Amino acid sequence: MVVCPGEQDRRSGKRAIHQFTSQVVGNVPVTSSVRRLDLLLPPSASFEILPGQFFMIRTGMTLWPLLRRPFSILSSDPPGHGKKRRVSILFRVVGQGTRLMAEWQRGQSVDMIGPLGRGYTLPESSGTVLMLAGGLGIASLFGLAESILLKQGAPLVWVCIGGKTGEEILMKSELEEMGAEVEVTTEDGSMGMHGLLTQWLERLDTQMRMAALTKSPGLAVYACGPFEMLARVAAITRMLPLPCQVSLEARMACGVGACLGCAVKTRQRGYQMVCKAGPVFDAREIDWEATCRLF
């Protein structure tokens, strides 16, 4: 079922969200705990999907899990792909909802709501882009890289992916194939630089390269990953200073701004909902200290 943006949206003047049933066409492990899910959207799904947006997915038909689960859109075909429009997500198996998802077979029907949230604001077309992905944060940033490289054609997309081990570094070759320059950091040193992604960012050679790049117009930083990483990235980019957009996670019930559950503290605008005002925010907007204490 697709609920189309009919009369209700014309009246409200708001961007439409959709509830629809898609079909699993692929569900494969990419690491021991992460899987890639490929879904076929129904033919009537003609909506636009922006990099950084997410879906709320119903993982089971019983009362546990009761709520839908939010997942970033890794990549999607553009509208107008006829019957074959695909979207993909990467998910880590952590609890009951994702355990059920791991068992989905080809042909499984999936009840979804979306696309939700405000995605990333694309950089100026001439600008260089630095993306910082902590672990599965790449799921949210990959679509942005794809958009910039394949559609917009930016001069340089520089992506740093950080993980605990080499196994956690995802989408590296896909990014390189698209023409991105990829750096890797691992906490155990099994791939790329030994250490944290934020340590890479703090290193002198990175800083020097950044400084050089800053001189080119419109260098933009995008980051998605664990909260502590984002807080540190925000502090560093603020000092430089460089514009930085971060994609946040929060516990969500509705995903549409109705329950006021997914609040994050901002400096100027009090609590804002991650599902509606975000998940992407300007890093300077977030009150990191207030939020850090609480997470």
Place this chain on the structure above:
Amino acid sequence: MREPDLSVEIAGISLKNPVMTASGTFGYGEEYASLVQLDRLGAVIPKGISLEPIEGNPPPRIVETAAGLLNAIGLQNVGVESFVREKLPFLKRYGTPVIVNIFGYTMEDYVRLAERLDDEGIAGLEVNISCPNVKRGGLCFGHDPRTAFEVIHGVRAKTSLPVIAKLSPNVTDISVLVRSVQDAGADAISLINTLLGMSIDVENRRSKLGNITGGLSGPAIKPVALRMVWQARALARVPIIGVGGITTAADALEFLIAGASAVQIGTAHFTHPRASLEVVDGIRQYLRTHGIARVTEIIGSLRNG
């Protein structure tokens, strides 16, 4: 057979069907407008409104539990002036009755809200004296029959609108409160608000909620809500509106049979945005199947009850 008549009248408000959205679970209506035809609902009850905007509680504000949801939103809302200016015009376009849920920190707050909303073209006021996340001196207004009486009495005196008292289930004897708000002039009673609950992360030995405790809603609370509606019905002279864990038409029918004249859908929206409409369709189907002409015929029809 003719199409069954789903209309009901609650506290003088005519509803085309007995299904409303529960406050706090449907935003201000606009959030769900692209998925739910608002003009097919019996009534819309937006997020609870206070005199001044309220920032709400520190996150995490929600956590899922077995068949339920714990929330500690802290009644974040835009305040009555923004509500009237920015949210109400949108809702009124649909012609569906809008019942405004109000709450305050003092008696005076409630009275001023009632006065302020008197001429805004809304259908009624639902007076929340029951939120577990907002307290005055450690107690909700709705826990003490005397303060409950005073709040409802004060609001009743200052408005020409129907007054619906929304009660807390977090009390020993619900009948005492039912009597006191009824004596204070409530035109209807909504039962129930959330049950006070808690959930702990054993790894770091912290509550999973920023506010430590929260309100439990969803299917987990349905039996409690149903029992309270049935108990209240036995002594109330005014209509009861059943709320708590309703997800399907079958759930809603249980409440109607137990004595509720209408129902509200809450947490179910988060999983099924169109739950309210499906409940309307399911009730209609039930009446057809059982050859019942009017939904009012099943209200309070519990056998041996």
